[in-house]
Amino acid sequence: MxxxxxxxxxxxxxxxxxxxxxxxxxxxxxxxxxxxxxxxxxxxxxxxxxxxxxxxxxxxxxxxxxxxxxxxxxxxxxxxxxxxxxxxxxxxxxxxxxxxxxxxxxxxxxxxxxxxxxxxxxxxxxxxxxxxxxxxxxxxxxxxxxxxxxxxxxxxxxxxxxxxxxxxxxxxxxxxxxxxxxxxAQQTRQKRSNGKKKKGKKGKKGKAKVPTKEATLDDVPxxxxxxxEDGDGLVTEYLMAVYSLTSQWVELRSYVQGIWCEVAYGGLNSASAGAMSNIAIGMIKKTEAAIFVEFPGHDSYETVMNTITRGNPDKAQGMFHLGLSRVGPDNSVEQVSETAMDIREQFMIHCYHDLCDFILDFQKTRSGRPTKSMMAEIRDWDPKFNLQRATKEQRLKWRRSYTINWLYDLVNVFSAIVVQRNTMKGQHWVMENIDWSIRGPWNQHRRLFGLNEFAGVVTTLAMQKPGTDVRTKIPPSCVFQLQCIVDSLTVSRGWSLSPLQGHVLISPASRFRPRRDVDLFLDRENKRFGHGFRNGVDVLIQLFEKDAKLHGDFSRHKNMSTILKEIMVDFVDWLGESKYMHGLATIPPSRFSNTNTNGLWEYSPFLCGVGLIEALDLAYTMSLIVWDGIPEPFCLIHLHHMLVEKGYIKQPIGLFATLQELFGTAFFIDGKPPTSDFAGALGAKTNPGARRSVYDRRALRRTVLRTATDLHGYLDPSANRFFKQKSMLGLFIDADWDHERIPDEQLPPASAVGMLRIGRTKQVSDPVTGKEVHESTPLVKRARALGMPDEMLMQFATMLETAGNDKIPEDLLPPLPEGYSRAPALNFGRKKKDIMSSDRDLLSVLKMDIVGDIASAARPLSSLNYLWVTVRFFMIFSRIEDRLKQMRNPLWVRAYEEDSVMTREKRASLTALALAGDNQECLQVMADEFQNPRSGFMQHIYWEDLEDEEKDTHEDPLKNMPDYGCTVM
Known part of the structure; x- marks a missing residue:
């Protein structure tokens, strides 16, 4: 790649x-x-x-x-x-x-x-x-x-x-x-000697010695x-590295600002923006890891910044410029003007100093309360401060006050569990020695959604002994992430930073609330029946209890109900708002108490977005486990398909048709619905199979439970029997937001990442037709098996170049002089055919997968409330059962009363009988209840609507936003 x-x-x-x-x-x-x-x-x-x-x-x-x-x-x-x-x-x-x-x-x-x-x-x-x-x-x-x-x-x-x-x-x-x-050496697959010497007696005098192994290139990675190069050459390489890294900061920060602009002004789902921000942060981390392995001890933000500014940001001002170029008809580029870059802003120096000052102040008392001098500086922060009428210095002071106040709330919430153990239970945890990371022992206690890793890093630094110098321990990616967090708020308040235009100010997004999408997902007040997660859990647990009574097994759904309740409680307590807003014993109150005690969430679109990402992933994987353990999803999908095939249902019902398409391989062998022998098709898919396979699956589940370190590990769908498919969101989470780490085996070939990989696959000549085709990699083979011809696969690269070009529309950007255009990103003069040569190009492509999964009509696995769909499944079966019982239908009598074996799984037995026979009365009742009323996919999504690629969601205020296009530094 x-x-x-x-x-x-x-x-x-x-x-x-x-x-x-x-x-x-x-x-x-x-x-x-x-x-x-x-x-x-x-x-x-x-x-x-x-x-x-x-x-x-x-x-x-x-x-x-x-x-x-x-x-x-x-x-x-x-x-x-x-x-x-x-x-x-x-x-x-x-x-x-x-x-x-x-x-x-x-x-x-x-x-x-x-x-x-x-x-x-x-x-x-x-x-x-x-x-x-x-x-x-x-x-x-x-x-x-x-x-x-x-x-x-x-x-x-x-x-x-x-x-x-x-x-x-x-x-x-x-x-x-x-x-x-x-x-x-790392590319060869041949096994080499392990280097162990064989035991034996010393050789006799005159006997030839075993020659030592001759040095070769085999072992050189x-x-x-x-x-x-000489010493100056090494310095040169480091200068090149930090210049490349800082250029990436500028480019990606500009992109992330544009994403949060779409959230506030254009209605983009905040989870999509959170995911794209995480991918951008992941790019910074990946670059850091690759670069700094060559320069150990020079990997902190402080060292990078001292290098790029020669140790003095003020003197460095004017050293870096951004150019505006004119592109001629022959694609020649002529630079006609340039602007001096705001070093402190574009290199995130303000943000870094705010972070360091917070850490230093927190260390002084480690009480969770600012010192008197800091309190005097950051008190009375006003979220409605008029940024448009403020001076530049006033805006910077307002942003600094917000940043430090928000960091205090973040660390206080994240460290609350340990602080309370010391103050309320008399324990004696040494704060500077605690492992606050997501791999530490306290990670199992939920205090936050979406930002646990970042919170762990900041808390570790803040909890060190007073006066500890932590500057060498702050990586650039940490500063970049904090900058993205802060930018998400300032953008929603109408203040953006453009590399070319500096401070750009427009009216705040008056109708935007950072918690907008979190509230839709959770629906704490049960305002939207059939959509919110919280009410879905309540209703489904009641139906579980009714189903357990029907089967005479009161422990039938006990484990699932328990996990659902625990997840729901975590969501209610820590997603979108927290117990902190109501006051936690011995924990200082929120720094935003004067305006909103829930300021940690209410004033952070970024936290709401990344928190919603984690919640969506948990809801999806938990739902798959529920479906994997009950018969209703399989029964109804197979019944619906048969009723359509036999003409009892004239047109497929939207919800069931969509589920059949999304989870085809889970419901049918090779994902192919049958046209006859419907009972055989169900049996072939649900047959438990050989005893060995059952044993292996149970062993896998035990391994997952034993090795899991958090709830995500416990809910890993790979241990499921049927529903193993991960959402695109889940694939990115598992890959730590690096698309290159997503396994080919799990990628949908038609996804943007799948198309990207296929487009970069080596091309060979087809021995039969002589045409150029892609090499038969596993991903290419899967694409062909899905019916994608080689001609289509060969066009994937071109399709992505066009489809991925979704930068901010030209009419939403400030006008340029006649004859001018926005210059492409600096690529160090590289001439290459490979697509996606810049971060922005790649992000534009990855965005298609993210938005498509979360909130668009493309492949919205993460947008559906599967718990409410399960509720509908139970309700359909309940109505069918009531009518067939009243009719004393022979299939119902056999499955529910006469056959003692069948009564153990009444609904599965009724389904099998209906699929195998031709009882018209039963099939007509089922067809009627499937359509009473007909249900669509949209009836149970978390959001009010799904995004349509043809629909323009941008509002007029975006026309005055800064130029988020690529610039040359």
Whole structure:
């Protein structure tokens, strides 16, 4: 998959190029020493076993390769171009910086840049790069873009190696062995020796010693391939890394602001925005992890910021600019104006200082109350403060006050369980030694939804001993997440920060409430019968009790009822509002008590959004367990299908038809509804099967229960018998919001992520038709099995490029001068065919899956209240039973009274009899009750409506919002 971080892409390209060059030169050297006459000065005369080469050796090695290998693969030239372009782009930026404000360290780095670029440029020319460029331009040839990098880089066959004809057989075997073992150590699948020595007696005098294992490249991981530069070169790489990271902050913060703008002004579901925010935060974390593994001890926000601002943000102001460019008819880009970036704002320095000041203040007393000096600064925060009429300094002060007050409430709520154990039960927990993480022992006690990991990080820092310096322990992703949290509120109040326009102010979203979607989901007041989760639990538990009485088994649904009650209590106590608003004994009151004691939630759209994400996932997985343990869903879906097939129901009923489509593989073998032998189809799917399979399933469930660390683990649907399908939301949660970690086996091929992967699958020639098709990966095979032709699969990449282009509509952005357009994101000069080369492009595609799952008509698994659907199932069966009992229908009499075996599962037995026979009276009654009344999918969704792609949900105020399009820094 493509790297969205420009620095990570540069490092990957560098490693791939080095891998090819080192293995190529090793092959030449090992082939025959006699051929090395006239070796270029500086070229190696022995094989490389480290995976590293100095800058000074790049040109000689290239000369050696050029002498013996022809032609050079086009992808090698592309890698050279990408690497050189990346270094030149960074050099250009740093030259502009020192031109305005001289900096000796950056000037040294620029010299290092020059040496590196010159070496690579000469190597490119030595290998015939100029001739290749001329040929490409002359023929307008782009076939090299189709080359598979792995095939060229890691296959390493060197078919064009010019070694003469006097290589003996032993040497040929050495070459072959080198070629077979040319992949990086982590890519080979062959088992290697474990290195253990065999026991034995000491050898006799004169006996040959066992030779030590010769060093090879086999054990060198791909990540260790690097070009050795001098000390300034290492500094240069770190500067490139932090520049790439900060560029990503600016781009993703702008995107996330736009998402929360859609929530407040355009009606986007806050859970969708929360999910997209989590994905953006996950991108930052992933970039951090990949970059800082090379720079240990330099991974804190403080170090990054001191590096990028040279230790002084005020002096750094004016060092970075954003450009406005004009794109001509020939796609040429001309920069016509530029704006100095607000360093403190765009690099989140204000947010970082607010976080550090909160932690320092909290540490002083660890009582949960601000110190007197802090209290004087942040008291009397007004949520309705007129930001449009305020000065810039007043807005910053208002935001700082909100941030610190909100953090106090967050830590007080999150730490309440331990604080109360100390104050009310006399326990003696040492606050700075407690594991506050989501893997710690206190995670099982619910205090919050959606932000437990972030709250754990902040609480850990705040609970350290007074005066503890925690700045080296704050990663950039933590600051970025807090910035997103704060931005979600300021955007709803009409204040946004644009990289190009600075502070942008419009009227607040008057009709928006942060808890809007949480309240719809939970429906605490039972205002919408058939929709809210809380009332659904109450009604379903009553029906469970009635069903238990019908079967004479009062423990029939006891476990399910208990779990449902526990989840509902957690939702009522901690989702959207908390016990904190009513006052927790010995815990300081909310910092927002003057305006709203529930300010932690009421003033945080972000918390409401991510809290709703967790609630939706719990509700979905719990519902699947309920369905997996009762017969009603299977019975009614199969009955409905048969009644439609036989004509008793003229048109499929919306709810049942949709469920049959969404969960086809759960209800039918291979997801294919039968056209005859309806009883056999039900039996084939529900037959318990071999005793071994039953044992394995029970063992899996026991393993899940034993290893689970929280409620999400207990409700893992993978241990279910039938309903194992995870929602897209659940897949992203399990993958820690990294789409690349979602297993192919669980991806719907028609999802955006599935299409993205298929679109990037290697293309091969069909041996039968000769047409280009995708390689038969498991995901491609599943897509074909679903009836997707190869022609459609080949178009997936193009479809995504078009469908994923859902940036803020042009008419909702500020107008640009005539002849101007918004510039694309800086990509370090990379020319690549791969789609989704920027974070924004990728997020636009992933958004289709997220919104589609949560609140659109695409594939809304997470939007349906399955508990209310289950209530409808029970009610339909109850009406059928009452009518058939009154008629003394023979099928009912047998299933409910006469057959002692059938009466153990009355409804399943009645269903089996109805499917197997042709009792018209029974089937007509069932058809009547299915349509009494006809029910649709929309009758039981959590929301008031589902989003329609054709419907414009944006309001006029969005026209004045900042430009959330891509900009160039």
């Amino acid at each position: 493509a790297d969205q971080s420009s620095y990570l892409a540069y490092k990957r390209d560098t490693r791939q190029l080095l891998y090819w060059m080192i293995h190529a030169s090793n092959t030449i050297i090992k082939a025959s020493a006699s051929l090395l006459s006239g070796v270029p000065e500086g070229a190696p005369i022995s094989v490389n076993t480290t995976g590293q080469i100095p800058v000074s050796a790049i040109v000689p090695i290239s000369s050696l390769i050029a002498k013996h290998i022809s032609p050079i693969p086009s992808i090698i030239y592309r890698l050279f171009q990408n690497i050189i372009a990346a270094r030149r782009a960074t050099q250009s930026v740093f030259r502009q910086i020192v031109a305005q404000k001289p900096d000796p360290e950056i000037e040294k780095s620029n010299i290092s840049h020059g040496v590196f670029i010159n070496a690579l440029t000469q190597a490119f020319e030595v290998l015939g790069g100029n001739a290749w460029m001329a040929e490409q331009k002359l023929s307008n040839n782009t076939s090299d873009d189709e080359e598979n990098v792995d095939d060229v880089i890691f296959a390493n066959t060197f078919a064009g190696l010019n070694l003469g004809e006097n290589v003996d057989e032993d040497e040929e075997e050495d070459v072959d062995e080198e070629q077979r073992d040319s992949r990086p 791909f990540e260790s391939y690097r070009i050795i």
